[in-house]
Amino acid sequence: MTPHRSARAAVLSAGSWGTAVAKIMADAGTSVIVHARRDEIADSINTVHRNPGYFPDVELPAALTATTDPAAALAGADFLVLSIPAQSLRTNLAAWAPHIGPATVIVSLMKGIEQHSHLRASQIITEVTGVSAGRVAVLSGPNLAREIMDGQPAAATIACTDEDAAHRFQKACHTGYFRPYTSTDVTGCELGGAVKNVIALAVGIASGMGLGDNATALLITRGLAETTRLAVAMGAHPATLAGLSGLGDLVATCSSPLSRNRTFGTHLGRGLSVEEATAATRQTTEGVKSAQAILALAHTHGVEMPITEVISALLHEKVTLDEAAAALMQRPPKPER
Numbered sequence: 001m002t003p004h005r006s007a008r009a010a011v012l013s014a015g016s017w018g019t020a021v022a023k024i025m026a027d028a029g030t031s032v033i034v035h036a037r038r039d040e041i042a043d044s045i046n047t048v049h050r051n052p053g054y055f056p057d058v059e060l061p062a063a064l065t066a067t068t069d070p071a072a073a074l075a076g077a078d079f080l081v082l083s084i085p086a087q088s089l090r091t092n093l094a095a096w097a098p099h100i101g102p103a104t105v106i107v108s109l110m111k112g113i114e115q116h117s118h119l120r121a122s123q124i125i126t127e128v129t130g131v132s133a134g135r136v137a138v139l140s141g142p143n144l145a146r147e148i149m150d151g152q153p154a155a156a157t158i159a160c161t162d163e164d165a166a167h168r169f170q171k172a173c174h175t176g177y178f179r180p181y182t183s184t185d186v187t188g189c190e191l192g193g194a195v196k197n198v199i200a201l202a203v204g205i206a207s208g209m210g211l212g213d214n215a216t217a218l219l220i221t222r223g224l225a226e227t228t229r230l231a232v233a234m235g236a237h238p239a240t241l242a243g244l245s246g247l248g249d250l251v252a253t254c255s256s257p258l259s260r261n262r263t264f265g266t267h268l269g270r271g272l273s274v275e276e277a278t279a280a281t282r283q284t285t286e287g288v289k290s291a292q293a294i295l296a297l298a299h300t301h302g303v304e305m306p307i308t309e310v311i312s313a314l315l316h317e318k319v320t321l322d323e324a325a326a327a328l329m330q331r332p333p334k335p336e337r
């Protein structure tokens, strides 16, 4: 990348978070091309500067363009920003990989764990593309897309083992309303983002069952404890889990009715089956797909994750709501750690 031209980014794809990050980057002066799967979304972004599928009410910067051709989006890109459901990453990335330039930094926005491999998105990216870990970054934090599209303030963590790559992406997405910090703790950053979705399901369930704020606080606090236990066992720094990609995202997601994971949990707590809650949900709900893989990671690393265990059992309809609540409350007494 020469210092004389603005950075170029390809954002794949034009869902809610992809569109929001594309807008942030365009507002930061980065030249952005979004890849949309549907012609009508790409056409609308190019002609009337709106994404009718996700944010029909928000005018996008005119400098933000769209295409349905991934090769065209990726040509000359300094950054490839990936924002699709984590379970679909491997297959899509294999098709896009031949078009990725030799110096392109690949940034994951995804907060899921792959079901069969138990891998994080950054690990899938290095595995599928063969790029070095220093070219793979993660952006994660308390970032409800709807608020960001409204220009409300937010912050996030960009983690990459290559600090220079993290700094370049930081510059490419720093605006008056979006403040990115950098970190080298990719593992901690990604695990914080993935596990908070499962804890948000739990908070939603508690809320749907009519439980109060004490129960919410209990789940957030002990949820953070089990997230930190897993992340540290997998090599993360504990401070990362106390930061934006850990506690920050946990609080935002567990508190907000905008969260799809929390909302899915609320449906379950009100008595809907997993199938009914899925039918009522239009967008990506990573916690539902990732809970069992996270539990498998906990078993591999010898870590107790009681909330994740109960949510995984509920999602597989092995326990009822009352049994789930009892399983958590009737655990043997222990010191707080």
Ligand SMILES: NC(=O)C1=CN([C@@H]2O[C@H](COP(=O)(O)OP(=O)(O)OC[C@H]3O[C@@H](n4cnc5c(N)ncnc54)[C@H](O)[C@@H]3O)[C@@H](O)[C@H]2O)C=CC1
Pocket: 013, 014, 015, 016, 017, 018, 037, 054, 083, 084, 085, 086, 088, 092, 109, 110, 111, 112, 143, 144, 145, 146, 282, 283, 284, 286
């Ligand atoms: N929406 C939000 O506020 C935030 C979302 N995230 C994360 O971003 C990732 C994407 O989520 P959202 O944009 O919210 O989801 P979304 O459901 O709004 O959009 C998903 C995008 O992926 C595409 N897509 C869906 N299935 C696909 C497949 N099988 N193959 C290729 N493309 C496919 C859709 O066309 C759409 O463009 C998730 O991992 C989520 O956890 C992270 C931070 C905030």
Ligand SMILES: O=C(CO)COP(=O)(O)O
Pocket: 111, 141, 142, 143, 144, 145, 197, 200, 249, 252, 253, 258, 259, 260, 261, 262, 284, 285, 286
């Ligand atoms: O990750 C998010 C906010 O940081 C979005 O959470 P949901 O996927 O639950 O909507």
